[in-house]
Amino acid sequence: MPSKKALVRRPGPRLAEGLVTHVERRAVDVGLAVEQWEAYVGTLRAHGWETVEVEPVDDCPDAVFVEDTVVMYRNVALITRPGAASRRPETLGVEEAVAGLGCSVHWIWEPATLEGGDVLKVDDTLYVGRGGRTNAAGVQQLRAAFEPLGARVVTVPVSTVLHLKSAVTALPDGTVVGHPPVVDHPSLFPRFLPVPEESGGHVVLLGDGKLLMAASAPKTAELLADLGHEPVLVDISEFEKLEGCVTCLSVRVRELYA
Numbered sequence: 306m307p308s309k310k311a312l313v314r315r316p317g318p319r320l321a322e323g324l325v326t327h328v329e330r331r332a333v334d335v336g337l338a339v340e341q342w343e344a345y346v347g348t349l350r351a352h353g354w355e356t357v358e359v360e361p362v363d364d365c366p367d368a369v370f371v372e373d374t375v376v377m378y379r380n381v382a383l384i385t386r387p388g389a390a391s392r393r394p395e396t397l398g399v400e401e402a403v404a405g406l407g408c409s410v411h412w413i414w415e416p417a418t419l420e421g422g423d424v425l426k427v428d429d430t431l432y433v434g435r436g437g438r439t440n441a442a443g444v445q446q447l448r449a450a451f452e453p454l455g456a457r458v459v460t461v462p463v464s465t466v467l468h469l470k471s472a473v474t475a476l477p478d479g480t481v482v483g484h485p486p487v488v489d490h491p492s493l494f495p496r497f498l499p500v501p502e503e504s505g506g507h508v509v510l511l512g513d514g515k516l517l518m519a520a521s522a523p524k525t526a527e528l529l530a531d532l533g534h535e536p537v538l539v540d541i542s543e544f545e546k547l548e549g550c551v552t553c554l555s556v557r558v559r560e561l562y563a
């Protein structure tokens with residue numbers, strides 16, 4: 306059944322200690338981050354999404370990046386096994402949250418690793434980034450979980466950024482958008498639109514043609530508005546310092562079975 310729920314997880318007090326891999330560490334203002342997170346959640350709600358807060362885990366600095374802990378396909382929630390060991394305790398609360406929503410719950414098992422930021426869904430195609438956080442066994446387990454349900458899994462090498470969705474996401478018509486310097490193989494996508502900013506490659510589909518995007522991508526927002534989309538900008542500067550983007554702060558649950 307169509308649903309419009311989104312999982313989110315409030316940032317904890319140790320947010321500033323979050324992992325950084327491809328960027329220099331910069332000081333994070335945790336108070337500002339909380340304000341930005343509240344504005345992000347408020348924007349989801351203003352566009353008709355019922356937000357469901359996963360229990361916070363104060364000991365896990367990166368827990369706010371809830372997208373990495375679960376991959377949704379139809380009514381099935383695949384709980385991940387993050388490549389970053391410090392992030393593995395994050396999954397327990399997410400399991401409880403998706404079970405509470407009535408999802409069918411599956412798991413990625415050792416030795417596989419997979420993070421949700423590496424999975425880009427375009428209709429029934431699941432592009433999966435094989436980079437620093439998702440290994441070959443993770444790709445195989447993703448395939449085993451979802452191909453029998455009708456998905457097609459396509460592996461995409463990722464070498465310069467944290468996750469596949471740090472490089473590319475997709476517009477409502479399925480066109481993949483990304484900033485060419487961080488996209489390893491644009492030709493793997495049937496339709497690819499280059500955008501002028503790295504964070505311009507990150508869009509969350511709010512519905513009705515609206516695209517949630519970071520305020521740090523004004524030129525891309527202008528380009529996409531000119532193409533007939535409706536960007537809605539939010540400032541997530543404190544999360545960007547930790548290699549986060551608009552996609553990673555929520556998980557949309559659109560097909561509950563009940």
Ligand SMILES: NC(=O)NCCC[C@H](N)C(=O)O
Pocket residue numbers: 323324325326367370372373389392421422423467468470471547548549550552553
């Ligand atoms: N899906 C995402 O883009 N997640 C961002 C995770 C950032 C976090 N600091 C990490 O390195 O795991």
